[in-house]
Every structure is written in C-alpha cells, then in structure tokens.
Amino acid sequence: MNGGKSHERSLIYCSITEKQCLILTSALKSNPSHLRELNLSMNQITNTGVNHICDVLKDSHCKLERLSLYDCGITDVSSLTQSLTNTKALQFLKELDLSDNMIGDSKQRLIDVLRDSNCKLSVAGDPLTRVPERLQSPKDDKYCMS
Structure with a gap:
C-alpha cells in the first residue's frame, strides 16, 4: 500500500473521449x-x-487491479479480451466493470477468458455493478480529478 496512499485514478464523468483517452494512456504508460x-x-x-x-x-510493469469502464459507449471488448489473454495483466486484475455497455457477442469470449482467473466481471444487469450513489456534474471536481 505504500504508506497508506491510494493508487486510484478516478476520472468519472469527465467528458473524456477516445482522443483524450489516448493522451491519458500515454501518460499512464510512462509509469x-x-x-x-x-x-x-x-x-x-x-x-x-x-x-x-x-x-x-500490455506493459509488463502494469499491475492494475481494478478497471471500471461503466457506461463508456463500448460495443466490442475483443481487444481487451486479447490483451488479457496474451499478457500478465490477469495475474493482477481483480475487478473489471463493463456494466451499461452494449458489448454483445464479445461478452461471452471475455467471460470465457476470465472464468479461471480471480477477476470479477460486472456487466449490464449484474448486481456487482459499482456506480456512484449520486452523480455529480462534470464540473464538480469531486469525481473528475485533473
């Protein structure tokens, strides 16, 4: 835990699009x-x-334990499934929330990959879905960290 400090990055409801996600992940890849x-x-x-x-x-130094992508406009998780299959990521990943995304046919392949892992998968209708009790406006920095 490193002195009790949390290593969480919460960027809930911050108007992040795929372009900003590229910038964010580039920064995350640096460490x-x-x-x-x-x-x-x-x-x-x-x-x-x-x-x-x-x-x-895919980075061999990645030790991500919880990834929440609730309601992110995702329709296909094939690339995520492949990344989890071909890397060490599943050794560390404990929770993956894809609730309220229309992932369709790719959901079953992901379920199959996670079946023998220690990772809990949350998808639409799953009681494990984690959602903030009340949503804040995008301008409220309580959820959107800059």
Missing part, C-alpha cells in the same frame, strides 16, 4: 507500475479508447 485502480466510468471512450487502455495492460 504503469504504480497504478492499481482506474475508473473511467461515464465517459465516451468507445472501442478506440479501450484499445488505448489495452496498450497500458
């Missing part, structure tokens, strides 16, 4: 070993943004 939690919920990062996040997961 991925300290990041344990990443919450990008309620941003429109879409499939392209997920691809950028996969670049962070």
